Amino acid sequence: MQLLEIKDLMVSVEDNQILRGLNLTVGKGEVHVLMGPNGAGKSTLVNTVMGHPQYRVDGGKILFEGKEITHEPANERAKAGLFLSFQNPEEVPGISLENFMRTSRFAVTGKPVKLFAYKKELKQKMEHLNMDEEYASRYLNVGFSGGEKKKSEILQMMMLNPKLAILDETDSGLDVDAVKIVSQGVEKFHTSENSLLIITHNTKILDFLPVDAVHILMDGKIVRTGDRSLIDRINDSGFQGLEAPAV
Amino acid sequence: MNALHKTKTQVEEIDRTVYDIRDKVNSPYQVGQGLTVKIVNEISAKKNDPEWMHQFRLKSLQVYHRLQLPGWGPSLDELDMNEIVTYIRPNTGMKGKWSQVPDDIKNTFERLGIPQAERKSLAGVGAQYDSEIVYHNVREEVRRQGVVYTDMESAVHDPKYGPMVKEHFMRLVPPEDHKFAALHGAVWSGGSFVYVPPYVNVEIPLQSYFRLNAPGAGQFEHTLIIVSEGASLHFIEGCSAPKYNVANLHAGCVELFVGKNARLRYSTIENWSKNMFNLNTKRALVEEGGTIEWVSGSFGSHISELYPMSILKGEGARMEFTGITFAGKGQSLDTGAKVVHAAPHTYSNINTKSISKDGGCCTYRSAVSILPKAYGCKSSVSCESLMLDDRSRSDTIPAMDIRNDDVDVGHEAKIGRISDDAIFYLMSRGISEEDAKAMIVTGFADPVAKELPVEYAVEMNNLIKLEMEGSIG
Numbered sequence: 166m167q168l169l170e171i172k173d174l175m176v177s178v179e180d181n182q183i184l185r186g187l188n189l190t191v192g193k194g195e196v197h198v199l200m201g202p203n204g205a206g207k208s209t210l211v212n213t214v215m216g217h218p219q220y221r222v223d224g225g226k227i228l229f230e231g232k233e234i235t236h237e238p239a240n241e242r243a244k245a246g247l248f249l250s251f252q253n254p255e256e257v258p259g260i261s262l263e264n265f266m267r268t269s270r271f272a273v274t275g276k277p278v279k280l281f282a283y284k285k286e287l288k289q290k291m292e293h294l295n296m297d298e299e300y301a302s303r304y305l306n307v308g309f310s311g312g313e314k315k316k317s318e319i320l321q322m323m324m325l326n327p328k329l330a331i332l333d334e335t336d337s338g339l340d341v342d343a344v345k346i347v348s349q350g351v352e353k354f355h356t357s358e359n360s361l362l363i364i365t366h367n368t369k370i371l372d373f374l375p376v377d378a379v380h381i382l383m384d385g386k387i388v389r390t391g392d393r394s395l396i397d398r399i400n401d402s403g404f405q406g407l408e409a410p411a412v
Numbered sequence: 413m414n415a416l417h418k419t420k421t422q423v424e425e426i427d428r429t430v431y432d433i434r435d436k437v438n439s440p441y442q443v444g445q446g447l448t449v450k451i452v453n454e455i456s457a458k459k460n461d462p463e464w465m466h467q468f469r470l471k472s473l474q475v476y477h478r479l480q481l482p483g484w485g486p487s488l489d490e491l492d493m494n495e496i497v498t499y500i501r502p503n504t505g506m507k508g509k510w511s512q513v514p515d516d517i518k519n520t521f522e523r524l525g526i527p528q529a530e531r532k533s534l535a536g537v538g539a540q541y542d543s544e545i546v547y548h549n550v551r552e553e554v555r556r557q558g559v560v561y562t563d564m565e566s567a568v569h570d571p572k573y574g575p576m577v578k579e580h581f582m583r584l585v586p587p588e589d590h591k592f593a594a595l596h597g598a599v600w601s602g603g604s605f606v607y608v609p610p611y612v613n614v615e616i617p618l619q620s621y622f623r624l625n626a627p628g629a630g631q632f633e634h635t636l637i638i639v640s641e642g643a644s645l646h647f648i649e650g651c652s653a654p655k656y657n658v659a660n661l662h663a664g665c666v667e668l669f670v671g672k673n674a675r676l677r678y679s680t681i682e683n684w685s686k687n688m689f690n691l692n693t694k695r696a697l698v699e700e701g702g703t704i705e706w707v708s709g710s711f712g713s714h715i716s717e718l719y720p721m722s723i724l725k726g727e728g729a730r731m732e733f734t735g736i737t738f739a740g741k742g743q744s745l746d747t748g749a750k751v752v753h754a755a756p757h758t759y760s761n762i763n764t765k766s767i768s769k770d771g772g773c774c775t776y777r778s779a780v781s782i783l784p785k786a787y788g789c790k791s792s793v794s795c796e797s798l799m800l801d802d803r804s805r806s807d808t809i810p811a812m813d814i815r816n817d818d819v820d821v822g823h824e825a826k827i828g829r830i831s832d833d834a835i836f837y838l839m840s841r842g843i844s845e846e847d848a849k850a851m852i853v854t855g856f857a858d859p860v861a862k863e864l865p866v867e868y869a870v871e872m873n874n875l876i877k878l879e880m881e882g883s884i885g
Contacts, residue, residue: 217836239839240848248840255837259855265841268851272842304855321841 166231168193168329168360169214173225176206176213183209185385186225191329194357196374198396199364201382202404207364208252210382211331215249216242229329244273246328250318250335256306262317263287263301266324273325290323293353295346311338319350330354331362336370344369368396381407447473447496452598459601464578465568472587472597479591486715486744486775491661491689496595554614560607561618564634567605577605580636584667584695584723592663592691596632600665603633606647610640610671617646617679617865635666637676641699644675648868660687660714668696670704672726677705679864681872684713686742692718700726700755707863708735709872710747711879719777721750724758724786735764736860736872738879739772739804748777748795748809753786753819762793765860767853768804769879775807780814780821787818797827798856800849850880 169191176184183206191197201207213220214227216239226235229245237245257265266287267278291298294316306314315335322330332351336344344367352373355361363370371393379396381389381404389395389407399407452473456466481488551561560573567573587597604620620635639645649666662684670676676696684690690713696704706720722731733749751760766774776795797806808825830852838848854861854873861869 215836215840219832238845239836240842240844243840243842251837251840255831255834257834257838257852257855259858260851265838265851268847269841269843272844272847325841 167191167228168195168230169362170228170231171210171214171225172228174210174213174222174227175224176209177221177223178209178219182223183220183385184213187382187386189380189387191360191362192377193328194360195377196355196361196363196371198368198371198376198379199362199382200366200379200396200399200404205382206385207382208333211249211333211362211364214242214331215239215247240272243325243327244275248322248325248327248330250315250322250330250332252333252335252337254306254314254318256304256308258304258307260305261302262305262320265305266321269321270324287324290320293323294320294350296320312340312343315339315347316343316350319347319354323350323354326354327359329360329362331364332370333364334366335363336365336367348373368400371396383408446494447476447595447598449473455599455601459565460569462568462574465581468581469598472582472594475587476591476594476598479588479594481591482717485717485746485777486773488689488691488715490714496661550616550618553616554618557612557614558609559612559614560605562605564600564603564605564636567636573605573607576607576638577636580638580667580669581634582665582667584669584697585665585693589693593665593693596634596663596665596693600632600634602631603635603664604637604647604649605635606637606639606645608637608639608643608645608674611642612640613643614645617648617677619648631662631664633664635664637667637678638669639671639674639676639702641671642673643671646677646679648865649678649680660685660689662688662690662692662713664692666692666694666720668694668704670696670698670702670729672699673701674699675703675705677707679707679868681709681711681864681868681875682713683711683875684716686712686714688713688715690716690718692716694718694720696720696722696731698722698724698726698729698731701728702726703730703732706731706733706735706749707860708733708747709860709864710735710737710745711875712743713745714743716743716745716747718746719748719750719779721752722760723752723754724760725754727755728757728759729755730759731761733760733762733764734860734863735762736857737764737766737774737776738876739766739768739774740879741770741772744773744775746775746777748775748779750779751781751791753780753782753789753791756786757788758786759789760791762791762795763859764795765857766795766797766806767800767856767876768797768806769800771803771805773805773807775809776825777809777811779811781812782814782816782819782821784815787816789818790820792822792824794824795826796856797825798830798853799828800830800853846881850877853880 167190171187171189174184174187199207209220213222216237222235226233229247234242234245267283270278287301288298296316306317309317318335335347339347348370355374376393379391379393380387383404452469456469554561567577582597585593587594606618608614637647668676668678698704704722708720710716710718724731731751735747737745737747739745749762762778764776766776768774774797778793780791780793782789793810795808799806806827810823814821834852835845835848838851839845854876857876861872864872
């Protein structure tokens, strides 16, 4: 059984059709990379998989561990083991990052969170990400720089330990050092139990990861799937010539 | 279609109709006749008023008959002034039985974590409970510092403090101010009197919370607080439990006198039943170098009009106002603050938040006035509104009257809707839609919660969560 199966997915936003029959499968422990030109529908895909109500599913279905989740609310998907690292994480005043993550972990696991052990774990993980401890007590993403927001996303991913983490351009807008730190965090997260679906333009984040498949998304469909060598091709000559569906 | 829409939680106003219990009109007085001298005489006699107070009531009654209802603000049409007697002499009493209190109210107490002993009192069915002892103990403790903390009726009769009451009573809020101030002057009952002697720092906050069982309290109560030179006090009034009252007019009055270099923090969280007309007048007079700090939470009621006013009389006097208003279905809450900079180098800072939901209407109304000789003043006003749906309403009416050039005045208003993206973000972390919304709203209210003592902050958050839920329980 596959971890994530997307079958003939058709999605529209405000009556504009964005995804036109998309198929994608991610297995347990695998690392998949999703690339494509701007406006191809990459963010639409990941937001739909996570369950954003503004993305309307017109056809097809999404299965997670064999169970259909196409119409499940986002919180149920999170409980099932899905995670999305947002491209532009929301700022939510009035709740601290630490309290939020504790509430979130309780919501996802359904088990009471032991305060002392939790704090210790949080501190340790923040150190890994080279995040100042002070961020834990700050309001969720409020006033965080672009880089800090991305680190906060990866921190949440590490604390929730989802079965599948989708990273939507988590590496964009980061300086070289920050990309390295975030990449190491992602590498640490990835085990034979955890899968990744990574959207990226900057392939540096993949340096430490074994890539199982690379998918090219254009015009609302996966037009080509290949191995790591596909990345080099795109880095050399862009997306031109890939429009035709894969043979 | 996306089935998500089907599973969306409908965030509904808590059903407050349980509070809308109609007065069965067995008033001993004739209905429809309006307020008479006879009624006021009787109230005065029953309270054994000193003559000056008796005369004050009668004078207020004359003013009451002379004045018209205010011609602005939310409509008061539903308030039948011809039947004012029913508002004044309801047969609420304390005769009811706990078993007659609707289950929803009992559940609300449960959810808010109100101690059992206080619930009966809040429901208006009990006259005695243990916190009376708490109140007594608090009073004994502060007495050693020379602080007087008592109910208004006792203060009026006290040989030592009676003259002090006479000197201050309705001097800040004269009966001529408006029709409900006049009404208050004529029929006031209950409330607190606090006197803090010079240079006394009262460490523990005094809370009127414990005395809501006084007959007539929560309707026409009068609060008079005098903080003398160099002294300081934190006074907390009200509580977050819905007050269960068949009489649906509240016209209380609060007068605060802050002496030279004194400091007073006055905090209230009010939660009225949905049938209530809450027309409350609060005012502070601040002497040189003194500070008044208001923390004000307005929940419940059908109509509220509440604009605590600060008169910065002495040089360097300061005021800070932090307020939050939450209006749900069928509610129009018109709240804000007023400040008069009457002396140089005075400072005011008004910071308010409002939340409207389910067609509720929040109006922020403020007036900042800087007099011609009040140079070197600084005033900043910030109001922020959050609307939870398209049916709700939020208005901002800030007035400023600046009469000299040497001032620094700022105003900032923000009105926004609850963000779908923020809700989705929280939901993507496993949090249900209902909890996500509550989290955003409590987060929005956090700057106010921070100003409250922790137990009140917790209660306020519980109250917000309760308001955000589909139903109680």
